[in-house]
Amino acid sequence: AQRVTQPEKLLSVFKGAPVELKCNYSYSGSPELFWYVQYSRQRLQLLLRHISRESIKGFTADLNKGETSFHLKKPFAQEEDSAMYYCALKVTGFQKLVFGTGTRLLVSP
Amino acid sequence: SQTIHQWPATLVQPVGSPLSLECTVEGTSNPNLYWYRQAAGRGLQLLFYSVGIGQISSEVPQNLSASRPQDRQFILSSKKLLLSDSGFYLCAWRGTGPQETQYFGPGTRLLVL
Numbered sequence: 260a261q262r263v264t265q266p267e268k269l270l271s272v273f274k275g276a277p278v279e280l281k282c283n284y285s286y287s288g289s290p291e292l293f294w295y296v297q298y299s300r301q302r303l304q305l306l307l308r309h310i311s312r313e314s315i316k317g318f319t320a321d322l323n324k325g326e327t328s329f330h331l332k333k334p335f336a337q338e339e340d341s342a343m344y345y346c347a348l349k350v351t352g353f354q355k356l357v358f359g360t361g362t363r364l365l366v367s368p
Numbered sequence: 369s370q371t372i373h374q375w376p377a378t379l380v381q382p383v384g385s386p387l388s389l390e391c392t393v394e395g396t397s398n399p400n401l402y403w404y405r406q407a408a409g410r411g412l413q414l415l416f417y418s419v420g421i422g423q424i425s426s427e428v429p430q431n432l433s434a435s436r437p438q439d440r441q442f443i444l445s446s447k448k449l450l451l452s453d454s455g456f457y458l459c460a461w462r463g464t465g466p467q468e469t470q471y472f473g474p475g476t477r478l479l480v481l
Contacts, residue, residue, distance in 0.1 A: 268409060293469065303412075303458065303472040345412060354400050354419060354462065355427075356470060360411035 261286045263348050265359035272336050273367050280331040280362045282320075282346030291349040292329040293356065294320055298342045306331075306344070316340070336366045370395035374459050374473040381480055387432075387446040389476050391459030394440065399461040401442040402470065403434055406456040415457075418442060454480045 262285040272278055284290055294306040307315045309322040309329060320331045329346060343363050347356040371394045381387060393399055403415040414427045416434035424434050431450050435443045442459060459473040 265411075302474055305469050305471075308469065347412075355402070355414055355417050357414070358404075358412035360409060 261348055261350050261357045263346050263357050263359035265344075265346055265362050267362045268360070269363045269365065271365045271367065274338055275335050278331075278333045278336045278340070278364065278366075280344050280346075280364065282329045282331065282359060284327050284329065284346075284348050286327075286348055286350075288351050290322065290324070290327075290329075291351070292320075292322055293347040293349070294318070294329075294331050295345040295347055295358075296342050297345070303345070336364075338366045338368060340364060341366045370461070370471065372459060372461055372471060372473040374457075374476050376476060377474065378477045379479070381449050381478065383451055383480055384448050387444070387449050387453070387478070389444040389457055389459075389478070391442040391444075391473055392440055393442075393461045396440070396461065396463060398439060399463060401436060402460040402462070403442065403444050404458040404460065406458055406475070412458070416444070449480045451480050454478055 264283045266281055292309045295303050296306040297303045318331055318333045320329050322329050343361050345361045346359040349356055373392050375390055400419050402417045404412045406412050416424055416426055418424050418436045421436055432446050457476045460470040462468050462470045
């Protein structure tokens with residue numbers, strides 16, 4: 260069965276510190292992974308997807324098929340990065356996403 | 369541009385009462401539509417999805433049902449609410465292209481007392 264695991268419920272860092280939000284997946288097919296973010300009082304929105312291989316708001320994520328991971332990283336956290344982050348796996352052929360339980364990132368001044 | 373609406377924004381209902389949450393999408397045609405429940409510590413749980421009018425796939429057995437009476441309308445219902453139905457319900461849509469991702473509505477917070 261498909262599964263996405265985000266082991267940390269809360270990650271608290273100071274402004275300027277590096278950030279890594281962990282995501283591991285279990286999937287027998289070819290994985291397609293996403294990071295979604297929900298800022299306070301805003302809608303859940305797409306942050307980035309692995310096939311784009313882009314950096315959004317300073318965040319990057321690399322798909323590691325050997326470790327079945329898709330960790331989200333940012334070298335220098337900002338206070339405005341504080342939000343709820345969800346990792347998601349696209350299940351091919353079923354038009355749906357499987358989400359992890361989410362990690363709340365808190366960046367303190 | 370495409371937009372997605374959900375109403376009501378907040379709902380308080382007694383146990384045993386019926387439920388109807390509505391989701392509509394504008395600016396696109398034949399979208400895939402989804403209902404999720406978001407609970408603290410449990411992430412986003414997919415409840416139903418639909419690839420077309422009248423086509424509903426249920427992901428988990430539960431007290432809820434979904435219907436898609438029109439191309440851009442998706443309804444989440446219950447005949448008798450349970451306390452455990454309380455939560456935050458999100459509707460999402462996705463275009464049918466291979467690179468499309470999901471776009472989420474503002475959500476409905478449901479409290480069953």
